[in-house]
Amino acid sequence: MTHTIRPFQDSDWPALWPILQATFQAGDTYSFAPDSTEQDIRQAWIDTPAATFVLCTADGTIAGTYFIKPNQTGLGNHVCNCGYVVAPAGQGQGYASAMCEHSQAQAVAMGFLAMQFNLVVSTNERAVRLWQWLGFAIVGTLPGAFRHQRLGLVDAHVMFKTLATPG
């Protein structure tokens, strides 16, 4: 194993925040406002989700992270939602794929029956292809639903994968 994926601990935050900040500042993949504060992002990535994980390289460096949470409350809470971020230095090493596979197993362990991504930016073609390769379908495309910081309004996909049948 060249990496491990484990639950987030409070002591990870100082290393995690710059990775998240760099990603969201670019304004090309996630809807978080590029000028979000550290407190805003900590709430969204750590406090609100049901669980957050980090991916560590062999020397213990954090190179990625994901969260998992119910996508809806109440009668829609059997479908989960996840968000994934890979550190700039960790790109191209299969970390997003590893985290997505980990999150699917985690989702099933937590009792979720399916996983939904609500706003996959259409111009983020690498991500779209990766999710498709991992079994997610584009169930619909939202016209102009993402305000890309360089390209203006671009389409976003809703992607979905059934993970389990009701037990």
Add this chain to the structure above:
Amino acid sequence: MTHTIRPFQDSDWPALWPILQATFQAGDTYSFAPDSTEQDIRQAWIDTPAATFVLCTADGTIAGTYFIKPNQTGLGNHVCNCGYVVAPAGQGQGYASAMCEHSQAQAVAMGFLAMQFNLVVSTNERAVRLWQWLGFAIVGTLPGAFRHQRLGLVDAHVMFKTLATPG
């Protein structure tokens, strides 16, 4: 005019809560847990949204309500989301249609460019047809995404309507 639509006031709550409670207890249209508390629903319908409206009949009785809020934060906050409820006694009088048209004008006035419904229960055929008649498209269908209280897992639609172009 046989009805008016006006902003919610605190004094409306005692009349509004039973209408919302009756709707959500049925568990066939909205994801709110059927056993949601009054406090839960007040937060979701009144406190969290950007604005909430009520529809009053000629004698001032509240017969419907809707909320409007951004559907996403940050770079997706130009798309709004609304939820509509008509009192059981007010069904079949065009109130849902009137509120949806009011909400679209309100959305444009608030600067939103589009409106999205995230979880339109497929078995709620009257609602699906009404939103289509009012210009919303089914952009995708989420398999088994709603846990219907009588029918079990049923599909839900994502519906979307563009309201304006960037000014």
